[in-house]
Amino acid sequence: MTQATAVAEAPANDLALTPELADAVVGTWAEDTETAYFIAPDRILDVLAHLRDAQGYDLLSNLTCIDYQGYGGKLRADVSERLDVVYHLYSTRRGGGSVALHVRVPADDTVPSATSVYPGANLQEREVYDLFGVKFDGHPNLRRILLWDGFNGHPMRKDWHEAYYEEDAKPFRSRHPKGEYAFHEDKLPWAKNTTYPAGWDPDSWQEAVAYVPVSQAPQHENQPHLDTESIVVNLGPHHPSTHGVFRMLTRVEGETILALEPEMGYLHRNHEKIGERNTWLMNMPFTDRLDYLNSMSNNWAYALAVEKLAGIEVPERAEYLRVIMAEFTRIVNHTWSIGFILNDLGALQTPALYAIEEREMILDMFEAVSGARMMCNYMRFGGVVRDLPEGWREQAAYLANDRLPRALDELDRLLTENEILKARGRGVGYLAVEDLIALSVTGPMIRAGGLAYDIRKAEPYGIYDRFDFDIPTLPNSDIYDRYYIRLLEAMESVRILQQALRDMPEGETLGGRGGYTLRAPEGEVYGRLEAPKGELGFYLASDGKTQPWRYHVRSPSYINLNALGPMSVGYKVADAIVILGAIDIVLGEVDR
Amino acid sequence: MQLPLGIEVPIPTFEQFVFIQVALLTAVAGLAVVISRNLFHSALALTLTFFGVAGVYVFLEAEFLAVSQVLVYVGAIAMLIAFAIMLTRSMMYGRTSPLNNQWGKSSLFAFLFFIGLLAFARATPWPAAGEEVVADEALIGALGREFVTTYVIAFEVLGLLLLLALVGAVMLARDR
């Protein structure tokens, strides 16, 4: 990538906007491989609507923000409008690359909410509001999402200082109702040097529960003469069904859900802030902890983005190894999620344990190459960290050609025709595939709705264009299909594995030095791949130093949760649990 | 048994001993139904009363009736009452006064009802103890024969009513 300079004034013509919208584009990066267009804040909705309707960019994949205060690079000398809200749009029908839009605003300013054009902007805008303080005008439910209301400041801003490490204050005081306790702050020299948001009192604070939009409640069509009362039922955060510390606030009438609101952030550790302090390579093991079931895919997605930014080539053998590891990971994830969908249906872990048996075999393979079963940390910029040990390829070939096909067939025979699975799954959690895409849902869920959108085919990365495999689709977009699509995808992964293990050449596995002293050139990049749970993207910005200027994870688990509420409305509480299970989330990735 | 002050108390036989317990239980539970301030506790006390009545039936060597009492009253009716209370939240944990503005009238009627019952009890020709009673299967058989001979109309109408109730339940359960 060439050296980028200041903003060029000329509007870009290849965005192909209508003449009325041409003045909406106020600039673009002058020289950049990843072209981004700067849009005037008041015109962003028109541009988005135009791109969606006239040009087919129907998927708002990524929405995030970047703070340029104190930016050291040449790209942005002037930081008077220090915050950029960044949009990445893709077309699911056409495939291909993205359109990146920036909206520049001063701190604490408002941007029109994209939720009216893309409902999927919901959770992402709330995250930007929470972490950067950008307000979105017209957002239906603009509350903090990952942090609690008593948190002072917006931690992803560059001028926010971390308690005790950068600042002598804590963001909030320990809370304990009564009894024997010792406050953390009493033991520390900074004592109760605590700050709260203005006009906010920790003692009178009560979490609002009434915000579940009751207006969504259907009028009682069946029994107009009955006066019934809806109640708020709280599932989680400590509840066996939520797969971790996740909370669903439901408004129910009887057992029918009128509205559902996901609440998260209990596992939030501000992965992105920590990522900005790490050097480029230090983030590699850190990505393992996102979706801890699929560390190989996470590694690859991050490596992909950095390689795109720094222009690093990957040797042939390493590309094959990456494909092999990623497809093994996909099988691990899909067998696991099938097992736990069935577990949510009350099948007492028998299917889960059948599925986990194969997972154990694959984890042994991971351990043999990387030294760890789950936190693999296997990829490097420009390849993988080490070559295969003796006998690995034979064992992998045995798994891919013999054992895994048999195991997947067994699961198929065991489960697919099961009457109770059909009774519970057919027609439950239905949402039309167009709605799913509008909600930015990616991965197996849209393929279970009949749309063959898979980044491996739509915008091939690595060497996926060399393999012969299909994108399975199913028509019904219900829980049953979401279960079955995962089984079919795992079978396709086995096909890819067979080909990759057959064709893999000998050679070096790491070009260059693996980026131990990487200084990525100035610029920004969005790299994505088809992770087992959906589109996993890394949005990175560099000012040419040893650490990323901005490190954002577009996590599929988090954004797929957009669809949880709309999918659950009208079904029973028992269904909502399986609907959540069929979205397949990992809280490490949701909360980051 | 000789108590101080020269009062003679007869040693109860085993049956009397148990009967006293059952009778006390029934009476105390019945009282608890009325005076409990918590509706759910009242319902539970009512269940206990039903049990006590079943116990009395056992003493009358009417096991069939006793078990039917448990089956119908304890197993179904009291359950239904408990169910209804649990479904109405405000009644469930609230503490209500056992008295409302109709306590005067209702106590009058209760008293009159008690007088009526007393009159009935005195008018009935009770069989003397030790007299042979028809028991066991013969009794159930006789009961069954009565149903299909003397009371056949009532029995059939009742059966029809129950069938209708069943059909209604199935209709309620079907998909709308």
Add this chain to the structure above:
Amino acid sequence: MDWLQLLVFPAIRALILIFVLLTGFAYLTWYERKLLARFQVRYGPNRAGKFGLLQPAADAVKAFFKEEIIPNHVDKPVYLLAPALALVPALIIWAVIPIAKGTPAIADVNIGFLWILAVAGIESYGIILAGWSSNNNYSLLGALRSSAQMVSYELPLGLFLVSILMLAGSFSLVDLVEGSRQWWEWIWLWLAFPFFFICILAETNRSPFDLPETENELVAGFQTEYGGMKFALFFIAEYVNMISTSAIMATLFFGGWKGPFAEQYIWLGPVYLLIKVLILLFLFIWVRASIGRPRYDQLMKFCWQFMLPLGLVYVSISAVLAVFLK
């Protein structure tokens, strides 16, 4: 003599029965865990003693030494009464089950069938009291589900029992086992067995009808607020219930204590009964390991739209058979 006859002898018999049943419960947990593990490609308990045989003892010790926690917001007397009340019906239902030739467990009463129905009717009280007194939404929902489910499934259960009763012609279970049946009677009975078994699954709140305690929705249902020994009592109640209902099914459908030479050697009776109970318990566990859970409305609909009409048809045909063939 009066007191001895009426109180002491039955009390001794009852104590022996309770001892046997509680030991049976302890080893039923072991049996279930071992079997489930085998169904799920695992080993199951294998550390405490040979084959994990001391595991039940270890569990019991653990339950006893757990801290007794009574939450502040519960209705204390009812809260404490509930676990005991849950266990009682599971034990007293044994009173009428014949365990050997001419020997019922406690008493040969002429109302054996009704006894079963009546005890089944009061079974859900423990659960209802627990759910109500816990003062917790999940507990309450669990209790409501449980009572609705039990009351509903008692109807088809009662209809099947009445059919068997009509064919047997006696209220006593002792007579039922010792009386003879014709071949077509056995076949007609066994036709009903799968449906009877489904009702029993619902009555005992066993998987796949364990809706009152569905982990994924209601945390632990009615027993959410219970811990330590009080929780263990609910647990015991569920498992003793399994044993009791298995014994009832063995008695009604498979000849109870009957088997080769059981008439001559009276001690063979309990052995045969035990074997039949173990096979039926295997069925319970097999179902648990392999079938998912229907949704609550599906469960109720299944009862009212399928089981109940089926039961009515079965009763009608049984009545015709009883009148014209016996």
